[in-house]
Amino acid sequence: MAGIQRAEAPRPTHRLIPSRFPPISAFEAVASAADLAQVMALEGWTNDRLVQQRLQRLPAKDWVFGRPNAGVVMAAFLHAPAGGLRFSSGALGAWYGAAAVNTSIAEVAHHLRRETYNAGMDEMRSQYRAYLADLEGGYQDIRGRSGEFPELYAPADYSASQVFGEEVRASGDHGILYDSVRHPGGQNVVCYRTTSILNVRQSAHYEITVRLDAKILVRTLQTNV
Secondary structure, rough: OOOEEEEEEOOEEEEEEEEEOOOOOOHOOOOHHHHHHHHHHOHHHHHHHHHHHHHOOHHHHHHOOOOHHHHHHHHHHHOOOOEOOEEEEOOOOOEEOOOOOOHHHHHHHHHHHHHHOOOOOOEEEEEEEEEEEEOOOOOOOOOOOOOHHHHHHHHOOOOOOHHHHHHHOOOOOOEEEEEEOOOOOOOOEEEEEHHEEEHHHHHHHEEEEEOOOOEEEEEEEEOOO
Protein backbone atom coordinates (compact mmCIF):
# COMPACT_ATOMS: atom_id res chain seq x y z
CA MET A 1 0.00 0.00 0.00
CA ALA A 2 1.22 3.44 -0.88
CA GLY A 3 2.26 5.92 1.78
CA ILE A 4 3.36 3.44 4.42
CA GLN A 5 6.69 4.27 6.03
CA ARG A 6 9.09 1.87 7.71
CA ALA A 7 10.19 2.02 11.34
CA GLU A 8 12.19 -0.01 13.81
CA ALA A 9 10.42 -2.33 16.22
CA PRO A 10 10.26 -1.43 19.93
CA ARG A 11 12.94 -3.08 22.09
CA PRO A 12 12.33 -5.39 23.69
CA THR A 13 9.13 -6.97 22.46
CA HIS A 14 7.00 -9.33 24.57
CA ARG A 15 5.45 -12.65 23.61
CA LEU A 16 3.42 -15.17 25.64
CA ILE A 17 3.40 -18.89 24.89
CA PRO A 18 1.21 -21.51 26.59
CA SER A 19 3.23 -23.40 29.19
CA ARG A 20 1.71 -26.68 28.00
CA PHE A 21 4.08 -26.41 25.01
CA PRO A 22 7.51 -26.86 26.67
CA PRO A 23 10.66 -25.54 24.94
CA ILE A 24 12.95 -28.11 23.31
CA SER A 25 16.50 -27.57 24.56
CA ALA A 26 17.95 -29.89 21.89
CA PHE A 27 17.51 -27.10 19.34
CA GLU A 28 20.16 -25.10 21.17
CA ALA A 29 22.86 -27.75 20.74
CA VAL A 30 22.26 -28.34 17.02
CA ALA A 31 25.12 -27.33 14.75
CA SER A 32 23.65 -27.77 11.25
CA ALA A 33 20.37 -27.79 9.36
CA ALA A 34 20.74 -31.55 8.81
CA ASP A 35 21.09 -32.10 12.55
CA LEU A 36 18.05 -29.88 13.16
CA ALA A 37 15.97 -31.99 10.77
CA GLN A 38 16.92 -35.08 12.77
CA VAL A 39 16.04 -33.41 16.07
CA MET A 40 12.65 -32.34 14.73
CA ALA A 41 11.98 -35.89 13.56
CA LEU A 42 12.97 -37.32 16.95
CA GLU A 43 10.78 -34.81 18.77
CA GLY A 44 7.84 -35.66 16.53
CA TRP A 45 7.55 -32.18 15.04
CA THR A 46 7.48 -33.43 11.45
CA ASN A 47 4.83 -36.08 12.15
CA ASP A 48 2.28 -33.36 11.52
CA ARG A 49 1.64 -32.95 7.79
CA LEU A 50 0.92 -29.22 8.16
CA VAL A 51 4.26 -28.74 9.94
CA GLN A 52 6.00 -30.62 7.14
CA GLN A 53 4.43 -28.30 4.58
CA ARG A 54 5.43 -25.21 6.53
CA LEU A 55 9.00 -26.46 6.95
CA GLN A 56 9.21 -26.86 3.17
CA ARG A 57 8.12 -23.22 2.77
CA LEU A 58 10.76 -21.99 5.24
CA PRO A 59 14.17 -21.99 3.49
CA ALA A 60 16.83 -24.01 5.33
CA LYS A 61 18.96 -20.83 5.54
CA ASP A 62 16.22 -19.37 7.77
CA TRP A 63 16.09 -22.31 10.18
CA VAL A 64 17.09 -21.20 13.67
CA PHE A 65 19.32 -23.44 15.78
CA GLY A 66 22.40 -23.40 17.99
CA ARG A 67 21.29 -20.47 20.14
CA PRO A 68 19.10 -19.99 23.23
CA ASN A 69 15.38 -20.54 22.66
CA ALA A 70 15.86 -21.46 19.02
CA GLY A 71 12.97 -23.89 19.30
CA VAL A 72 10.67 -21.12 20.51
CA VAL A 73 11.37 -19.14 17.34
CA MET A 74 10.92 -22.13 15.04
CA ALA A 75 7.66 -23.08 16.74
CA ALA A 76 6.19 -19.65 15.97
CA PHE A 77 6.60 -20.38 12.25
CA LEU A 78 5.82 -24.10 12.19
CA HIS A 79 3.18 -24.54 14.91
CA ALA A 80 0.88 -21.60 14.15
CA PRO A 81 -2.94 -21.97 14.04
CA ALA A 82 -4.17 -23.70 10.89
CA GLY A 83 -6.34 -20.70 10.02
CA GLY A 84 -3.49 -18.26 10.53
CA LEU A 85 -3.46 -15.02 12.53
CA ARG A 86 -4.08 -11.38 11.66
CA PHE A 87 -1.12 -10.87 9.31
CA SER A 88 -0.14 -14.45 8.48
CA SER A 89 -2.05 -17.18 6.70
CA GLY A 90 -2.05 -20.81 7.73
CA ALA A 91 0.63 -21.59 5.16
CA LEU A 92 3.46 -20.37 7.42
CA GLY A 93 3.49 -18.78 10.85
CA ALA A 94 5.30 -15.65 12.04
CA TRP A 95 6.63 -14.11 15.25
CA TYR A 96 4.08 -11.85 16.95
CA GLY A 97 5.11 -9.61 19.82
CA ALA A 98 3.98 -6.53 21.72
CA ALA A 99 5.69 -3.39 22.98
CA ALA A 100 4.37 -4.05 26.51
CA VAL A 101 3.58 -7.25 28.39
CA ASN A 102 0.09 -5.97 29.27
CA THR A 103 -0.70 -5.87 25.57
CA SER A 104 0.48 -9.46 25.17
CA ILE A 105 -1.74 -10.45 28.09
CA ALA A 106 -4.75 -8.72 26.54
CA GLU A 107 -4.14 -10.44 23.20
CA VAL A 108 -3.84 -13.87 24.84
CA ALA A 109 -6.88 -13.25 27.04
CA HIS A 110 -9.01 -12.43 23.99
CA HIS A 111 -8.27 -15.78 22.38
CA LEU A 112 -8.63 -17.62 25.70
CA ARG A 113 -12.06 -16.07 26.20
CA ARG A 114 -13.08 -17.23 22.74
CA GLU A 115 -12.02 -20.77 23.70
CA THR A 116 -14.07 -20.43 26.89
CA TYR A 117 -17.16 -19.41 24.95
CA ASN A 118 -16.75 -22.18 22.35
CA ALA A 119 -16.34 -24.75 25.12
CA GLY A 120 -19.55 -23.60 26.79
CA MET A 121 -17.73 -22.65 29.99
CA ASP A 122 -18.03 -19.60 32.22
CA GLU A 123 -14.33 -19.46 33.08
CA MET A 124 -11.02 -20.77 31.80
CA ARG A 125 -7.51 -20.64 33.24
CA SER A 126 -4.17 -21.19 31.51
CA GLN A 127 -0.48 -20.65 32.25
CA TYR A 128 2.02 -18.93 29.97
CA ARG A 129 5.74 -18.38 29.64
CA ALA A 130 6.69 -14.83 28.71
CA TYR A 131 9.60 -14.11 26.40
CA LEU A 132 11.49 -10.95 25.47
CA ALA A 133 13.06 -10.55 22.04
CA ASP A 134 14.92 -7.87 20.10
CA LEU A 135 13.72 -7.53 16.51
CA GLU A 136 16.07 -6.17 13.87
CA GLY A 137 15.14 -4.51 10.59
CA GLY A 138 12.58 -2.08 9.22
CA TYR A 139 8.83 -2.73 9.59
CA GLN A 140 5.93 -1.32 7.61
CA ASP A 141 4.28 1.03 10.08
CA ILE A 142 0.49 1.26 10.07
CA ARG A 143 0.16 2.43 13.69
CA GLY A 144 -2.40 5.20 14.14
CA ARG A 145 -3.96 4.50 10.74
CA SER A 146 -6.93 2.27 11.49
CA GLY A 147 -9.18 4.90 9.91
CA GLU A 148 -7.29 4.61 6.62
CA PHE A 149 -7.00 0.83 6.68
CA PRO A 150 -10.09 -0.44 8.53
CA GLU A 151 -9.93 -3.78 6.73
CA LEU A 152 -6.53 -4.47 8.33
CA TYR A 153 -7.96 -3.80 11.80
CA ALA A 154 -11.20 -5.77 11.49
CA PRO A 155 -11.84 -7.38 14.91
CA ALA A 156 -12.73 -10.86 13.60
CA ASP A 157 -12.19 -10.94 9.82
CA TYR A 158 -8.55 -11.55 8.90
CA SER A 159 -9.09 -12.09 5.18
CA ALA A 160 -7.77 -8.68 4.05
CA SER A 161 -5.05 -8.41 6.68
CA GLN A 162 -3.68 -11.87 5.85
CA VAL A 163 -3.43 -10.95 2.17
CA PHE A 164 -1.62 -7.73 3.09
CA GLY A 165 0.71 -9.52 5.49
CA GLU A 166 1.67 -12.21 3.02
CA GLU A 167 2.38 -9.53 0.42
CA VAL A 168 4.72 -7.85 2.90
CA ARG A 169 6.41 -11.18 3.62
CA ALA A 170 6.83 -11.92 -0.09
CA SER A 171 8.31 -8.47 -0.70
CA GLY A 172 11.23 -9.27 1.62
CA ASP A 173 10.29 -6.73 4.29
CA HIS A 174 10.81 -7.72 7.90
CA GLY A 175 7.21 -7.28 9.00
CA ILE A 176 4.53 -4.89 10.22
CA LEU A 177 4.06 -2.53 13.17
CA TYR A 178 0.39 -2.08 14.10
CA ASP A 179 -1.96 -1.03 16.88
CA SER A 180 -3.46 -3.70 19.11
CA VAL A 181 -7.14 -4.34 18.45
CA ARG A 182 -7.51 -6.05 21.85
CA HIS A 183 -5.65 -3.52 24.04
CA PRO A 184 -6.43 0.18 23.38
CA GLY A 185 -3.17 2.12 23.19
CA GLY A 186 -1.10 -1.04 22.82
CA GLN A 187 1.29 -1.67 19.96
CA ASN A 188 2.13 -4.96 18.25
CA VAL A 189 4.62 -6.21 15.69
CA VAL A 190 4.74 -9.21 13.42
CA CYS A 191 8.15 -10.36 12.15
CA TYR A 192 8.52 -12.63 9.12
CA ARG A 193 12.30 -13.12 9.31
CA THR A 194 13.49 -15.80 11.73
CA THR A 195 17.06 -14.52 11.61
CA SER A 196 15.93 -11.06 12.76
CA ILE A 197 14.47 -12.37 16.02
CA LEU A 198 17.40 -11.97 18.40
CA ASN A 199 18.28 -12.31 22.07
CA VAL A 200 15.19 -14.35 22.91
CA ARG A 201 15.01 -14.86 26.68
CA GLN A 202 12.38 -15.97 29.13
CA SER A 203 11.11 -13.26 31.47
CA ALA A 204 8.26 -14.61 33.59
CA HIS A 205 5.42 -17.12 34.09
CA TYR A 206 1.82 -15.97 34.26
CA GLU A 207 -1.49 -17.57 35.03
CA ILE A 208 -4.35 -15.92 33.17
CA THR A 209 -7.99 -16.50 34.05
CA VAL A 210 -10.77 -15.19 31.82
CA ARG A 211 -14.48 -15.04 32.49
CA LEU A 212 -17.32 -14.47 30.09
CA ASP A 213 -18.30 -11.41 32.11
CA ALA A 214 -15.14 -9.80 30.59
CA LYS A 215 -12.99 -10.03 33.72
CA ILE A 216 -9.31 -10.91 33.25
CA LEU A 217 -7.33 -12.08 36.27
CA VAL A 218 -3.53 -12.27 35.99
CA ARG A 219 -1.24 -13.90 38.53
CA THR A 220 2.57 -13.78 38.23
CA LEU A 221 3.94 -17.21 39.08
CA GLN A 222 7.63 -16.52 38.56
CA THR A 223 9.84 -13.78 37.17
CA ASN A 224 13.30 -14.11 35.68
CA VAL A 225 14.07 -10.39 35.33
